[in-house]
Amino acid sequence: MQRLTIQQNLDNCDFIVKKNDLEYCLMDCLGKDRVFLHTQRKYLLTVEEQFKFNQYTDKLKKSIPLAYVIGSQPFYNHEFIVSPQVLIPRPETEILVKEVIKTGEEICKEKQSVNILDLGAGSGCIGLSIAAEKPEWLICLSDFKKEIAKIIYKNKIKLGIKNCVITVADWLTAFSQNSFDIIVTNPPYIDISSNMIEDNVKKFEPHDALYADERGLADIKRIIISCSKFIKNNGYLLIENGYDQSSEIKKFLAQHDFKDIEVLLDYNNIRRFTKCRQKDG
């Protein structure tokens, strides 16, 4: 194996890859930041560093997403461990985190703590970001496979979070009535026949995290039907949804006794989140 300098490794790449991805791989292999990369172009990689970098570039060549190659993805204020079992956290989901924190702070004006359920937690990016920000709140994170729960657990340990519990369950089957002030969920919501999904998302990200029946609405509807008894009186439900699902979700929520239904926009002004409240009684 030939050892190369930082500059040579960047120049040597004989396949189409974003320069940014190569730089991230180098930073990860060297344990250094971008400043080092840009100021120490003649640094010769050690055998171990070169070996790791070659392994990374082999994966990039196969179009494996960068987050799965280096095993992590930044989200909100932290770096989350990811594996191909979990969805790569998306920047727009941070909007949901901010809204849950804002909603929890409102609830806190009347009571001391807030109980939140992150349903379909994946890497744990939503629930653990909230837990890190609000150590006095209690966050439950739930997903339906043990290997996903293990990733959530690794992130909990990595971020040093104490105020959360992790559950393995099929949606709401494991919880007690009236447990949560807020349920937040980013469930699978893509129609299986959609042609708007990028090829490497389709190829590498877990289909259980992406697709749902009934034009993508099956899981959202299932959650709406069953969640109300687990939300405390006047508590909240916040959902991330597909770009064209907003009207149908609003209608469905109204039919299932939710009130104060609000639609929130993503960074492109698309109606991607729905917030509502459980009716009294």
Ligand SMILES: C[S@@+](CC[C@H](N)C(=O)[O-])C[C@H]1O[C@@H](n2cnc3c(N)ncnc32)[C@H](O)[C@@H]1O
């Ligand atoms: C769109 S991903 C969201 C992951 C993470 N919350 C995020 O925002 O990056 C949907 C999540 O729902 C989980 N899921 C799918 N079916 C489920 C079920 N029946 N019960 C619980 N979770 C489920 C998937 O495993 C996946 O982690």
